[in-house]
Amino acid sequence: MKLGEGVEAAIHCAAMLAGVEGNSTMSGAAMAEAFGLSPSYLLKHLNQLTTAGILESVSGPAGGYRLARPAERITLLDIVLAVEGREPAFRCGEIRQRGPVKLDAKAYVKPCGINAAMLKAERAYRAALAEAKLSDIVADFMNHADPRTVAASCAFVERHQRPQKVQQPSKRER
Amino acid sequence: MKLGEGVEAAIHCAAMLAGVEGNSTMSGAAMAEAFGLSPSYLLKHLNQLTTAGILESVSGPAGGYRLARPAERITLLDIVLAVEGREPAFRCGEIRQRGPVKLDAKAYVKPCGINAAMLKAERAYRAALAEAKLSDIVADFMNHADPRTVAASCAFVERHQRPQKVQQPSKRER
DNA sequence: CTATTGCAGATAAAAATTATCCATGATAAG
DNA sequence: CTTATCATGGATAATTTTTATCTGCAATAG
Numbered sequence: 001m002k003l004g005e006g007v008e009a010a011i012h013c014a015a016m017l018a019g020v021e022g023n024s025t026m027s028g029a030a031m032a033e034a035f036g037l038s039p040s041y042l043l044k045h046l047n048q049l050t051t052a053g054i055l056e057s058v059s060g061p062a063g064g065y066r067l068a069r070p071a072e073r074i075t076l077l078d079i080v081l082a083v084e085g086r087e088p089a090f091r092c093g094e095i096r097q098r099g100p101v102k103l104d105a106k107a108y109v110k111p112c113g114i115n116a117a118m119l120k121a122e123r124a125y126r127a128a129l130a131e132a133k134l135s136d137i138v139a140d141f142m143n144h145a146d147p148r149t150v151a152a153s154c155a156f157v158e159r160h161q162r163p164q165k166v167q168q169p170s171k172r173e174r
Numbered sequence: 175m176k177l178g179e180g181v182e183a184a185i186h187c188a189a190m191l192a193g194v195e196g197n198s199t200m201s202g203a204a205m206a207e208a209f210g211l212s213p214s215y216l217l218k219h220l221n222q223l224t225t226a227g228i229l230e231s232v233s234g235p236a237g238g239y240r241l242a243r244p245a246e247r248i249t250l251l252d253i254v255l256a257v258e259g260r261e262p263a264f265r266c267g268e269i270r271q272r273g274p275v276k277l278d279a280k281a282y283v284k285p286c287g288i289n290a291a292m293l294k295a296e297r298a299y300r301a302a303l304a305e306a307k308l309s310d311i312v313a314d315f316m317n318h319a320d321p322r323t324v325a326a327s328c329a330f331v332e333r334h335q336r337p338q339k340v341q342q343p344s345k346r347e348r
Numbered sequence: 349c350t351a352t353t354g355c356a357g358a359t360a361a362a363a364a365t366t367a368t369c370c371a372t373g374a375t376a377a378g
Numbered sequence: 379c380t381t382a383t384c385a386t387g388g389a390t391a392a393t394t395t396t397t398a399t400c401t402g403c404a405a406t407a408g
Binding site: 234 | 365375
């Protein structure tokens with residue numbers, strides 16, 4: 001059982017984006033630099049987060065990414081599923097029916113007990129991930145991590161976040 | 175996140191071996207046939223189970239595999255770890271320290287909170303697998319599966335299990 | 349207009365998984 | 379003692395997945 005490296009990258013990026021103020025953004029290139037990752041590949045994962053509705057993206061200069069909703073409403077499960085896909089880790093190949101003895105299909109309507117047990121464990125895994133809010137991760141980092149790393153992280157965000165153009169209210173909304 | 179196909183094969187084989195009587199064995203070839211699997215590859219997985227102490231193997235004609243201990247004391251976790259390895263699915267690459275800002279190593283003595291959260295979820299997964307005993311899987315199959323599949327499975331075991339040579343007690347033990 | 353940025357798709361490189369083969373040693377049976 | 383069966387271990391190949399790069403395109407701030 002293995003999780004791709006993209007998961008780690010995605011969570012770290014989301015945590016960092018939780019630090020940007022208001023509707024400012026941070027570019028994918030900046031985050032790639034922050035974590036020593038390949039920019040072009042990181043974009044793929046960020047895009048998965050965007051597609052999943054976890055991040056919002058802004059094109060153009062001063063563009064980048066920001067959280068699509070408050071960190072309190074983003075869980076590690078959201079991120080893991082966005083990056084790794086929603087399929088369970090255990091995929092039942094129904095090898096029980098692949099033997100030489102042919103029984104008609106009706107004999108196999110009951111789901112495989114092994115599959116059921118494996119999926120039950122996976123539900124426990126996902127439930128635990130669903131408990132972990134991004135805001136908890138960030139708060140824990142702020143409160144308990146080494147002050148130097150916190151300071152460095154905040155400085156990086158401060159330096160790379162980019163305020164967005166103020167929305168000009170249209171005539172009709174004035 | 176993905177589990178290899180070997181896990182499914184290994185669990186099915188272990189469940190089947192739970193049905194062989196006494197110290198009889200069943201050959202790897204027979205199990206490969208039962209599930210329509212590649213014999214030479216299945217042997218690899220069976221060997222992993224043997225190495226892990228879940229199965230016992232017997233060489234020679236009439237040889238094969240049997241459970242190394244009662245099915246009550248074999249869990250799905252035992253099997254999954256034997257086949258997939260014991261490392262956690264989430265491996266922290268410490269990308270937090272891979273950025274351009276160099277802090278000395280002492281700033282990173284505290285473990286990464288993201289890693290901690292991911293590992294916690296994984297403990298929940300493993301705990302659930304540790305709850306699932308092979309004997310439960312087998313009992314559930316016997317009691318609730320379609321009677322035809324149960325009959326077919328029992329017949330297969332009956333046909334392929336091989337009694338072992340009786341142990342001749344040595345003079346000194348008599 | 350121009351430079352920057354995200355996006356989609358094609359493609360390539362690297363790694364892991366799945367599968368096969370062969371030589372070897374063990375052993376039951378003739 | 380010979381033969382046939384079976385697990386083991388190592389080498390190797392085929393296949394799939396993961397990781398990474400590149401290019402052209404659309405969006406947009408200045």
